[in-house]
Amino acid sequence: MKMLRCRICGETYLGTEAPSHCPFCGAHREYIVDSPEYPADINEVQLTEIEREDLKASIELERSNTRFYLGMAQHKDEHVLSSAYKRLAKVEAEHCELFCKLASLEEPEDLNVPLEVSSDWCANIAESVEREQRASRLYRQFAERATNERIREVFEAVSAVEADHIELDGEASSYAGC
Numbered sequence: 244m245k246m247l248r249c250r251i252c253g254e255t256y257l258g259t260e261a262p263s264h265c266p267f268c269g270a271h272r273e274y275i276v277d278s279p280e281y282p283a284d285i286n287e288v289q290l291t292e293i294e295r296e297d298l299k300a301s302i303e304l305e306r307s308n309t310r311f312y313l314g315m316a317q318h319k320d321e322h323v324l325s326s327a328y329k330r331l332a333k334v335e336a337e338h339c340e341l342f343c344k345l346a347s348l349e350e351p352e353d354l355n356v357p358l359e360v361s362s363d364w365c366a367n368i369a370e371s372v373e374r375e376q377r378a379s380r381l382y383r384q385f386a387e388r389a390t391n392e393r394i395r396e397v398f399e400a401v402s403a404v405e406a407d408h409i410e411l412d413g414e415a416s417s418y419a420g421c
């Protein structure tokens with residue numbers, strides 16, 4: 244059993260080898276390091292005004308997506324999809340937490356409050372694709388204009404995670420027969 248740690252979300256993973264994706268934030272394996280290599284001060288960053296505004300926009304986006312997925316997960320008529328989107332909500336909440344940490348802001352109080360969403364899985368999955376495309380595109384833009392190395396690393400990693408979520412929506416969509 245090894246102590247591994249994700250450079251992106253900072254969570255520890257206990258296992259025999261690095262997983263393909265961080266189970267907490269979805270970051271790809273390349274970001275998973277041996278725990279002693281993880282710098283304790285990794286999130287102590289000096290932000291530019293633009294970086295601060297980009298983090299604030301990201302917190303709002305993750306807040307909304309977390310709540311949207313919690314709303315989807317409440318529809319228990321489909322346990323496979325409900326469980327998958329419950330997990331997705333947790334991943335987005337992890338992103339929200341990370342952005343709050345980087346911006347030294349409190350987490351939104353309503354992060355765990357589900358949004359009212361349609362009971363139509365196909366409509367929700369289609370909305371999810373739009374949300375993920377928007378997030379992935381936005382984070383890529385934020386990564387490009389970031390001057391701080393850590394901020395750039397985080398936005399690049401999370402942009403790739405959101406792109407993975409579009410693939411998951413594809414799987415969900417075929418499963419649901421949309």
Ligand SMILES: [Fe+2]
Nearest residue numbers: 249252265268
């Ligand atoms: Fe992670």
Ligand SMILES: [Fe+2]
Nearest residue numbers: 375404405408
């Ligand atoms: Fe996502």
